[in-house]
Amino acid sequence: MLATETVIFVSxxxxxxxxxxxxxxxxxADIGRSIISNPYxxxxxxxxxxxxxxxxxxxxRAASAGPAFLTxxxxxxxxATLGWLVLKKIIxxxxxxxxxxxxxxxxxxxxxxxxxxxxxxxxAVLGIIPYISLQLKAxxxxxxxxxxxxxxxxxxxxxxxxIWSDTTFYVALFLAVFATLFGTRSLEAxxxxxxxxxxxxLESMVKLVAFLAVGTFVTFFLYNxxxxxxxxxxxxxxxxxxxxxxxxxxxxxxxxxxIFLSMMAIVFLPRQFQVMVxxxxxxxxxxxxxWLFPLYLMAINLFVxxxxxxxxxxxxASGLDADMFVLILPMANKQLFLTLLVFIGGMSAATGMVIxxxxxxxxxxxxxxxxxxxxxxxxxxxAQREDLSxxxxxxxRLSIILVLLMGYAYFHYAGEYYTxxxxxxxxxxxxxxxxxxxxxxxxxxxxxxxGALMGLVAGFSIWFYTLFLPSLAGAGLIPQDFLEHGPFxxxxxxxxxxxxxxxxxxxxxxxxxxxxxNLGCYxxxxxxxxPSAMEHTxxxxxxxxxxxxxxxxxxxxxxxxxYLPDLVSMLERFLGRDRTEAALSTYAMExxxxxxxxxxxxxxxxxxxxxxxxxxIGSASARVMVASVVKEEPLGIEEVxxxxxxxxxxxxYSRELERASAELRAANQRLQxxxxxxxxxxxxxxxxxxxPLTAIRSLxxxxxxxxxxxxxxxxxxxxxxxxxTQRLTRLITQVLDFHKLESGRMRWAITSxxxxxxxxxxxxxxxxxxxxxxxxxxxFLPDSSRPIAGDRDQLIQAMxxxxxxxxxxxxxxxxxxxxxxxxxxDRQTVSVSDNGIGISEADQKQIFNKFQQVVDPxxxxxxxxxxxxxxxxxxxxxxxxxxxxxxxxxxGATFYFSLPYQSISASPAR
Amino acid sequence: MTxxxxxxxxxxxxxxxxxxxxxxxxxxxxxxxxxxxGIPVLxxxxxxxxxxxxxxxxxxxxxxSDTPFPDQSE
Numbered sequence: 001m002l003a004t005e006t007v008i009f010v011s012x013x014x015x016x017x018x019x020x021x022x023x024x025x026x027x028x029a030d031i032g033r034s035i036i037s038n039p040y041x042x043x044x045x046x047x048x049x050x051x052x053x054x055x056x057x058x059x060x061r062a063a064s065a066g067p068a069f070l071t072x073x074x075x076x077x078x079x080a081t082l083g084w085l086v087l088k089k090i091i092x093x094x095x096x097x098x099x100x101x102x103x104x105x106x107x108x109x110x111x112x113x114x115x116x117x118x119x120x121x122x123x124a125v126l127g128i129i130p131y132i133s134l135q136l137k138a139x140x141x142x143x144x145x146x147x148x149x150x151x152x153x154x155x156x157x158x159x160x161x162x163i164w165s166d167t168t169f170y171v172a173l174f175l176a177v178f179a180t181l182f183g184t185r186s187l188e189a190x191x192x193x194x195x196x197x198x199x200x201x202l203e204s205m206v207k208l209v210a211f212l213a214v215g216t217f218v219t220f221f222l223y224n225x226x227x228x229x230x231x232x233x234x235x236x237x238x239x240x241x242x243x244x245x246x247x248x249x250x251x252x253x254x255x256x257x258x259i260f261l262s263m264m265a266i267v268f269l270p271r272q273f274q275v276m277v278x279x280x281x282x283x284x285x286x287x288x289x290x291w292l293f294p295l296y297l298m299a300i301n302l303f304v305x306x307x308x309x310x311x312x313x314x315x316x317a318s319g320l321d322a323d324m325f326v327l328i329l330p331m332a333n334k335q336l337f338l339t340l341l342v343f344i345g346g347m348s349a350a351t352g353m354v355i356x357x358x359x360x361x362x363x364x365x366x367x368x369x370x371x372x373x374x375x376x377x378x379x380x381x382x383a384q385r386e387d388l389s390x391x392x393x394x395x396x397r398l399s400i401i402l403v404l405l406m407g408y409a410y411f412h413y414a415g416e417y418y419t420x421x422x423x424x425x426x427x428x429x430x431x432x433x434x435x436x437x438x439x440x441x442x443x444x445x446x447x448x449x450x451g452a453l454m455g456l457v458a459g460f461s462i463w464f465y466t467l468f469l470p471s472l473a474g475a476g477l478i479p480q481d482f483l484e485h486g487p488f489x490x491x492x493x494x495x496x497x498x499x500x501x502x503x504x505x506x507x508x509x510x511x512x513x514x515x516x517x518n519l520g521c522y523x524x525x526x527x528x529x530x531p532s533a534m535e536h537t538x539x540x541x542x543x544x545x546x547x548x549x550x551x552x553x554x555x556x557x558x559x560x561x562x563y564l565p566d567l568v569s570m571l572e573r574f575l576g577r578d579r580t581e582a583a584l585s586t587y588a589m590e591x592x593x594x595x596x597x598x599x600x601x602x603x604x605x606x607x608x609x610x611x612x613x614x615x616x617i618g619s620a621s622a623r624v625m626v627a628s629v630v631k632e633e634p635l636g637i638e639e640v641x642x643x644x645x646x647x648x649x650x651x652x653y654s655r656e657l658e659r660a661s662a663e664l665r666a667a668n669q670r671l672q673x674x675x676x677x678x679x680x681x682x683x684x685x686x687x688x689x690x691x692p693l694t695a696i697r698s699l700x701x702x703x704x705x706x707x708x709x710x711x712x713x714x715x716x717x718x719x720x721x722x723x724x725t726q727r728l729t730r731l732i733t734q735v736l737d738f739h740k741l742e743s744g745r746m747r748w749a750i751t752s753x754x755x756x757x758x759x760x761x762x763x764x765x766x767x768x769x770x771x772x773x774x775x776x777x778x779x780f781l782p783d784s785s786r787p788i789a790g791d792r793d794q795l796i797q798a799m800x801x802x803x804x805x806x807x808x809x810x811x812x813x814x815x816x817x818x819x820x821x822x823x824x825x826d827r828q829t830v831s832v833s834d835n836g837i838g839i840s841e842a843d844q845k846q847i848f849n850k851f852q853q854v855v856d857p858x859x860x861x862x863x864x865x866x867x868x869x870x871x872x873x874x875x876x877x878x879x880x881x882x883x884x885x886x887x888x889x890x891x892g893a894t895f896y897f898s899l900p901y902q903s904i905s906a907s908p909a910r
Numbered sequence: 911m912t913x914x915x916x917x918x919x920x921x922x923x924x925x926x927x928x929x930x931x932x933x934x935x936x937x938x939x940x941x942x943x944x945x946x947x948g949i950p951v952l953x954x955x956x957x958x959x960x961x962x963x964x965x966x967x968x969x970x971x972x973x974x975s976d977t978p979f980p981d982q983s984e
Contacts, residue, residue, distance in 0.1 A: 074960065077960065078925055078929065081922070081924040081928060082921070084922075085922060226949055227948025230950060231948070243950035243953070244941045245952070252933075259932060287971045290921075291968045294963070305953055
């Protein structure tokens with residue numbers, strides 16, 4: 001016999017250690033040296049997932065359904081692999097929007113909806129009640145069992161004893177006090193509890209050590225290792241059955257359904273959301289936790305099957321509850337210390353869950369259920385009350401007590417008829433209802449409030465009908481008839497075989513129907529409803545959370561005015577003076593607030609205050625509070641149009657910028673091209689200058705060095721020198737002309753000019769050139785003479801250029817040049833044709849550019865500067881004409897221009 | 911593509927691998943009451959593939975410069 005006092009004393013000692021841990025954690029947090037800010041503590045706190053269900057129930061499950069118990073831990077492992085995609089996003093969103101619970105998250109996503117937050121809270125509370133009763137059941141069973149030590153007898157049914165003599169009732173009360181002390185000591189702006197997390201991490205260590213200790217004891221001390229135990233198990237058909245998937249839980253559909261449920265549970269159970277998202281110190285911790293946490297799950301499951309085998313081998317037929325094998329085995333072997341360790345381990349698992357769960361639920365009840373209702377009751381004048389933080393704390397404390405009492409009631413009436421695992425799965429199926437609204441909601445902007453509400457209500461109703469109600473019927477609260485024949489004898493509505501679907505076990509059946517209804521209503525409702533402006537904003541902020549990083553303040557659509565003192569005093573009522581000052585001074589430093597001005601229109605500040613408040617009372621309530629202080633101007637269609645217009649302006653502006661930069665780019669390209677051409681020109685000109693200079697110099701040197709050269713030679717040499725000098729002069733004149741034309745400083749001597757005269761003059765000037773190349777030149781001139789106004793010398797220069805150009809490109813053997821002058825109606829046209837190599841189409845566009853020369857691969861670079869045509873064109877242009885070319889490659893080219901009869905002004909060009 | 915995204919995809923790949931390993935029909939192959947290394951074969955298979963997934967997750971998050979969750983708050 002183990003004295004009750006001893007057990008209670010050990011328990012109290014353990015709880016004292018937990019309190020010390022929590023106190024230490026809070027102290028360290030206050031001085032800014034957090035002990036929970038590392039990935040190991042984070043991973044351990046996630047292990048609050050392992051409750052009494054894991055500690056006691058897994059063995060019970062393994063003893064009836066074999067490896068099926070593992071699904072509950074494989075699901076979270078799979079979810080951890082999706083951590084990068086899903087969890088990180090949820091955490092990021094929650095940090096930015098200061099989200100404090102899953103109800104807050106869903107409500108906030110769909111336009112800070114109060115209704116939605118309330119519905120989520122109701123679902124969470126009702127869904128979690130069976131789960132909490134499971135912990136109560138485990139604690140009281142283990143207490144009653146250890147109380148008998150070392151004798152073992154099946155426990156009597158707790159339903160038969162009155163509430164006041166029921167240990168479980170006192171356990172529930174004790175846990176309520178415990179959770180209140182831990183979770184609601186003060187009101188935090190961020191709803192984070194560092195000390196609590198530290199204590200939870202310690203509890204996770206204790207339960208793991210305890211389970212590994214009992215597993216090692218059973219496997220290696222009672223038996224010779226797992227192989228020996230398996231061998232013994234093989235001998236009994238009853239136990240051998242457990243090595244494979246058997247029974248209802250062994251089908252493919254239920255295996256899959258359980259993995260799905262546990263995947264959802266790891267995110268959507270209020271306590272998981274609390275430790276994983278709300279209590280997360282640093283996103284980077286997720287990096288290590290995504291493998292550490294599955295590792296923990298694997299470790300705590302390592303000895304489940306051996307313990308189940310050992311229990312079945314020794315007590316398979318004794319009628320003892322398989323859920324308690326973990327405790328029974330050390331008791332039966334008179335291991336007092338191990339028995340106490342296991343008892344403490346089980347208590348760790350249960351208390352950890354109850355504390356975090358009730359704290360999370362109480363936050364939800366307070367922020368998303370009670371506060372919105374109270375704020376909407378004008379008679380309470382709550383918005384005008386001083387010091388609301390104590391009211392908030394009392395609401396939370398009452399919620400914790402209420403939740404635990406409901407848990408006890410469920411245990412008292414229904415819980416005893418079910419195994420730990422089947423109770424837990426009922427809760428899992430309830431929280432899985434959050435999946436569509438939350439998971440799809442963070443990736444799909446189209447999800448609307450109506451859709452989410454419809455989906456949640458539909459899914460929850462089916463869960464209630466197919467799982468919750470029947471569990472009450474099983475306990476006799478509702479006629480059994482209801483289960484067997486359906487309500488009013490309608491067989492199609494039997495809760496376990498809805499619409500005649502009888503191929504699944506109960507859980508799978510409920511999951512299938514509820515998820516079908518939930519998802520269907522969510523998608524259909526979203527597609528056929530119109531979201532409000534607020535919903536649009538929130539949807540965009542959630543889905544594109546990574547894009548809005550760092551500019552949350554800008555993204556709010558808000559117009560209104562507020563009195564700063566009002567805002568500040570409201571914040572002080574909820575957070576206290578010191579915390580308000582601290583929170584606002586950081587903002588003021590960053591954005592510069594003028595505290596002297598009492599009226600503010602700064603949406604960023606109001607938004608910031610709303611977020612601070614949301615940390616304490618939830619986003620929906622915070623919105624109501626801020627709205628009560630702020631004179632908000634409804635966002636009319638004009639404002640929305642203004643905002644759109646601003647955006648449009650910005651887009652137009654950026655397009656203009658783009659166009660301007662494209663122009664600049666093109667100009668730059670042209671400049672670079674010109675630069676290249678100029679370089680080429682310089683090298684060409686210097687080459688052209690050097691050739692005659694070299695000739696002149698060498699001939700002059702000969703004449704100088706050899707005075708006895710014959711007179712004929714001397715004459716010949718000097719004539720060459722003269723010719724070359726003329727060539728040089730021409731070249732320099734050309735360059736100078738070009739420069740004058742380019743800069744517009746050319747002086748034009750406008751007189752009456754006869755083009756016939758001009759052509760003849762040009763032909764005689766180039767006569768020698770033509771004769772040298774033995775080119776046939778034909779000139780076709782009209783008989784009459786019709787003079788025009790122009791600069792005679794320049795026109796002659798233009799003609800000379802054209803003719804020498806034709807000479808250059810003429811056929812080298814049988815060259816032929818035709819020059820024509822034709823009188824038209826109002827213009828006269830001059831053309832110069834040759835029979836040379838012609839000009840390709842691409843080159844035709846280029847040749848008039850300055851410095852441009854047609855380079856023929858077979859003949860090389862032509863002589864000259866490449867300025868001739870460019871100069872000619874400018875002269876013609878000055879005479880109101882246009883120099884053009886037509887050519888077929890290989891068949892020669894024709895340059896032509898036409899000048900009007902009208903006289904041109906005598907002013908300088910350009 | 912950043913290392914971030916590559917690692918994210920690797921993890922999604924691991925998810926698909928896990929879905930495959932932890933489900934029928936692969937599970938069915940080991941669903942028989944025999945012992946391998948003295949351990950029920952289904953149990954052995956589940957724990958082995960579980961360890962594999964955890965090990966691969968460790969490897970992915972180990973490559974430091976490309977952590978899937980870049981540290982930004984501290």
